Amino acid sequence: MTPVEAAQRKFERVNEIIEEHGREQSALIPILQEVQAEYRYLPEEILTYIATAMGLSVATVFGVATFYAQFSLSPKGKYVVRVCDGTACHVRHSMRVYEAIRSKLNLRDGRFTTPDMMFTVETVACLGACGVAPAMVINDEVYGKMTPEAACAIIDTLLNRDGEN
Amino acid sequence: MSVQQTVVIDGLSVPIEGERNLLELVRKAGIDLPTFCYHSELSVYGACRMCVVEIDKMGIVASCTVQPQPGMVVRTNTEQLRVIRRTILELLLANHDRDCTTCDKNGACKLQELARRFGVQDVRFGQEDAGLPIDRSTPALVRDPNKCILCGDCVRVCGEVQKIGVLDFAYRGSDATVGPAFGKCLADVDCVQCGQCASVCPTGAITIHSDVDRVWKAIHDPKMKVVAQVAPAIRVALGEEFGHEPGWAAPGKVVAALKSIGVDMVFDTCFTADLTVVEETAEFLERLSSGSRERLPQFTSCCPAWVKYVEQYHPNYLANLSSCKSPQQMFGAVARRFLGRELGVEPENLYVVSVMPCTAKKFEAAREEFASDGRPDVDAVLTTQELARMIRETGIDFDKLPIAPFDLPFGVSTGAGMIFGNSGGVAEAVLRAAAELLAPEKTSEIPRSRLVFEEVRGLDGVKEATVNIAGNEVRLAVANSLGAAAEVLRRIESGEAVYDIVEVMSCPGGCIGGAGQPSPSHLEVRKQRTQALYDVDTMQMLRRSHDNPYVKALYDRYLGDVGGKKAHSALHTSYGTRRRIAGEEIKFSSEEVDGKLDVGVCVGTCCYLHGSYDLLRGLMDRVARHGLTDRVDLHATFCFEQCEHSPNIEIGGSIRGNVTEEDIDEVFEKEIRARLVE
Ligand code: SF4
Ligand code: SF4
Ligand code: FES
Numbered sequence: 001m002t003p004v005e006a007a008q009r010k011f012e013r014v015n016e017i018i019e020e021h022g023r024e025q026s027a028l029i030p031i032l033q034e035v036q037a038e039y040r041y042l043p044e045e046i047l048t049y050i051a052t053a054m055g056l057s058v059a060t061v062f063g064v065a066t067f068y069a070q071f072s073l074s075p076k077g078k079y080v081v082r083v084c085d086g087t088a089c090h091v092r093h094s095m096r097v098y099e100a101i102r103s104k105l106n107l108r109d110g111r112f113t114t115p116d117m118m119f120t121v122e123t124v125a126c127l128g129a130c131g132v133a134p135a136m137v138i139n140d141e142v143y144g145k146m147t148p149e150a151a152c153a154i155i156d157t158l159l160n161r162d163g164e165n
Numbered sequence: 166m167s168v169q170q171t172v173v174i175d176g177l178s179v180p181i182e183g184e185r186n187l188l189e190l191v192r193k194a195g196i197d198l199p200t201f202c203y204h205s206e207l208s209v210y211g212a213c214r215m216c217v218v219e220i221d222k223m224g225i226v227a228s229c230t231v232q233p234q235p236g237m238v239v240r241t242n243t244e245q246l247r248v249i250r251r252t253i254l255e256l257l258l259a260n261h262d263r264d265c266t267t268c269d270k271n272g273a274c275k276l277q278e279l280a281r282r283f284g285v286q287d288v289r290f291g292q293e294d295a296g297l298p299i300d301r302s303t304p305a306l307v308r309d310p311n312k313c314i315l316c317g318d319c320v321r322v323c324g325e326v327q328k329i330g331v332l333d334f335a336y337r338g339s340d341a342t343v344g345p346a347f348g349k350c351l352a353d354v355d356c357v358q359c360g361q362c363a364s365v366c367p368t369g370a371i372t373i374h375s376d377v378d379r380v381w382k383a384i385h386d387p388k389m390k391v392v393a394q395v396a397p398a399i400r401v402a403l404g405e406e407f408g409h410e411p412g413w414a415a416p417g418k419v420v421a422a423l424k425s426i427g428v429d430m431v432f433d434t435c436f437t438a439d440l441t442v443v444e445e446t447a448e449f450l451e452r453l454s455s456g457s458r459e460r461l462p463q464f465t466s467c468c469p470a471w472v473k474y475v476e477q478y479h480p481n482y483l484a485n486l487s488s489c490k491s492p493q494q495m496f497g498a499v500a501r502r503f504l505g506r507e508l509g510v511e512p513e514n515l516y517v518v519s520v521m522p523c524t525a526k527k528f529e530a531a532r533e534e535f536a537s538d539g540r541p542d543v544d545a546v547l548t549t550q551e552l553a554r555m556i557r558e559t560g561i562d563f564d565k566l567p568i569a570p571f572d573l574p575f576g577v578s579t580g581a582g583m584i585f586g587n588s589g590g591v592a593e594a595v596l597r598a599a600a601e602l603l604a605p606e607k608t609s610e611i612p613r614s615r616l617v618f619e620e621v622r623g624l625d626g627v628k629e630a631t632v633n634i635a636g637n638e639v640r641l642a643v644a645n646s647l648g649a650a651a652e653v654l655r656r657i658e659s660g661e662a663v664y665d666i667v668e669v670m671s672c673p674g675g676c677i678g679g680a681g682q683p684s685p686s687h688l689e690v691r692k693q694r695t696q697a698l699y700d701v702d703t704m705q706m707l708r709r710s711h712d713n714p715y716v717k718a719l720y721d722r723y724l725g726d727v728g729g730k731k732a733h734s735a736l737h738t739s740y741g742t743r744r745r746i747a748g749e750e751i752k753f754s755s756e757e758v759d760g761k762l763d764v765g766v767c768v769g770t771c772c773y774l775h776g777s778y779d780l781l782r783g784l785m786d787r788v789a790r791h792g793l794t795d796r797v798d799l800h801a802t803f804c805f806e807q808c809e810h811s812p813n814i815e816i817g818g819s820i821r822g823n824v825t826e827e828d829i830d831e832v833f834e835k836e837i838r839a840r841l842v843e
Contacts, residue, residue: 057330058346
């Protein structure tokens with residue numbers, strides 16, 4: 001699929017999702033969930049479109065999208081890397097792991113997502129994996145006892161895996 | 166025999182008489198429980214918890230959320246309740262910009278008042294200053310989110326009364342805010358600038374965008390001749406700012422006060438309201454007799470918030486709006502065009518100030534339709550509140566001011582012009598005029614039935630009436646708030662009702678309930694102001710706009726015939742569609758490539774409802790089928806401001822409207838493919 005076709009397909013999906021769930025306000029959260037699964041985040045113009053299609057005020061849709069932590073309004077990469085900065089991980093130098101990944105992926109200043117939309121790197125308050133601190137999670141998979149080197153190796157594996165496809 | 170049902174409140178037995186909730190009952194008992202998030206005319210939110218009481222067997226509850234039950238035993242003043250209230254206040258103050266001395270709301274802020282009432286002397290929690298940007302994007306309002314206490318009053322007034330929903334809560338926990346979508350400023354969203362949110366906001370988080378400094382500057386400029394016009398609703402409300410009862414009618418005081426602060430001449434907007442009635446009635450009778458219902462019902466257009474609402478939400482009714490300028494802008498037009506000449510002043514040295522009950526009038530005055538060569542006809546708009554501030558600033562003793570009359574030639578008006586300030590007033594004024602035009606009265610005595618139309622009076626949301634005028638049935642509706650207007654439009658669209666004329670005022674009660682009026686401005690206050698304006702009308706010798714001799718003189722000297730060419734160029738205007746929200750389009754191509762043909766399909770509300778998504782899909786299919794995806798930059802966009810022709814498609818810069826699914830093949834072949842093959 002070319003990027004143009006992919007973008008069109010996603011937008012068609014948005015319309016299908018709305019049709020499937022109907023236009024009652026109670027359908028908003030499931031609609032946002034599914035739309036986010038398509039785009040990996042909720043773009044502003046798509047939220048405006050959803051509000052238009054459902055006959056809701058845009059402010060209301062924006063309010064719901066920002067209320068739940070599961071929704072993201074900024075683009076996320078294919079791999080979302082979250083390095084834990086809870087107390088247990090912090091004292092075991094999780095921030096060194098975080099910095100190592102950032103510099104490997106060339107993320108500077110306010111950037112958290114790589115320009116090719118492959119990686120988003122963030123910190124998180126506590127993953128609840130204090131037993132294996134320092135911990136990080138990539139999408140849904142938890143990695144414990146991280147060192148900067150181990151983390152970079154995992155990133156390399158993912159980069160290679162995608163390169164093959 | 167029925168036994169009186171009662172609740173015991175602090176040891177006193179208080180009868181239940183249909184109160185909406187326990188809070189109202191407590192207040193009836195003479196105890197002023199504090200609240201931030203309670204408004205008798207809005208839904209109950211129950212979030213601020215200031216109204217807590219202790220009920221036997223129930224414990225501590227927010228009284229606004231509880232129904233009074235017979236036999237309840239309620240305490241409003243216990244140690245624990247006091248601690249709760251004070252802690253809430255301290256928490257609010259901790260997150261609040263506490264620069265009270267420079268706040269616009271200083272002296273009128275509920276948070277400040279309650280902090281004083283509860284003797285809060287220090288705040289135990291650290292101050293957190295998020296330093297959020299202040300929104301001064303509209304001429305009407307200023308939003309300072311740093312002063313917001315998240316009571317949600319504005320959210321509910323905009324959503325429930327106006328049924329627009331510009332504002333809502335966003336984010337959560339300590340990051341929670343209230344504001345427009347995506348953190349945009351008010352000018353970039355569908356806010357109609359009615360200001361009702363400002364009038365319910367208990368703090369300085371939404372306030373009126375002040376023109377006071379600009380007006381002082383003009384007053385102190387020796388070159389400028391400063392003239393003011395005063396809207397009808399001011400004369401029954403300004404007194405409230407100086408301790409008088411609502412409805413204390415004092416036009417002479419308003420004039421005197423304006424003169425004393427340095428305004429050179431003071432005129433009456435009721436005069437141009439008469440002018441509006443004369444033009445608007447002629448327009449109405451012309452539409453009525455045209456034999457076509459195309460531009461019926463005729464909608465009034467004197468409320469700028471309503472006009473903006475139609476532009477954004479109901480562009481299919483733009484042609485139904487009366488083309489008459491509002492009284493404020495008619496005044497601006499005649500002042501700029503003729504008054505300078507009359508007074509021997511260069512038009513550019515004439516500084517025109519309006520005193521209005523309304524924030525949307527500031528928006529109206531700034532519209533480009535009402536400016537010639539870049540200079541607006543009305544230079545500045547002051548609200549009732551701003552005028553009061555200017556009077557206080559001078560130190561003039563308002564009560565001791567001797568009254569003064571309006572100036573000529575624009576200072577004489579009839580009762581019809583005065584009731585413009587009430588919901589139903591414009592409709593009634595037009596009915597008075599229509600009655601006279603359709604069947605002129607033979608005697609000089611005018612029967613009351615031709616002057617007073619009770620059906621359109623009162624504070625109901627939607628008022629409907631069928632009035633028989635000289636054998637003609639005129640069906641009318643009066644909408645009192647934009648929520649009510651939406652309901653009237655729904656009735657029209659569903660075929661449930663047919664009207665010939667529809668009056669809409671965005672603010673509850675009409676202009677007397679405008680957001681620029683003194684606070685509080687709740688139902689009881691609005692009733693008193695309304696009655697006062699009707700009383701003022703009853704006292705007039707002249708109660709029909711056509712009888713205004715100065716209006717006649719204006720036509721004779723400058724305007725020619727009613728509804729004629731000269732009158733049209735000075736007193737009429739037209740409106741266009743307006744997009745609701747600024748923002749990006751939905752792009753379907755990842756990179757910009759030069760030389761692509763730009764094709765945009767509008768998915769804004771009107772176009773969406775007219776099936777534009779199907780058009781978009783149809784084009785996507787065809788573009789892909791012919792392998793043109795690299796050469797066509799297809800995107801979905803929000804609003805070309807051509808909503809009356811929806812659905813719209815833009816191809817290579819030119820917009821084509823009213824496209825149907827059957828047209829897609831032709832559009833694709835002739836306008837897209839043909840161009841690319843060339
Ligand atoms: S000014 Fe009126 S339309 Fe705008 S946000 Fe406030 S209540 Fe809503
Ligand atoms: S802006 Fe005013 S009315 Fe709206 S939530 Fe904040 S404090 Fe309440
Ligand atoms: S007034 Fe009852 S909780 Fe705010």
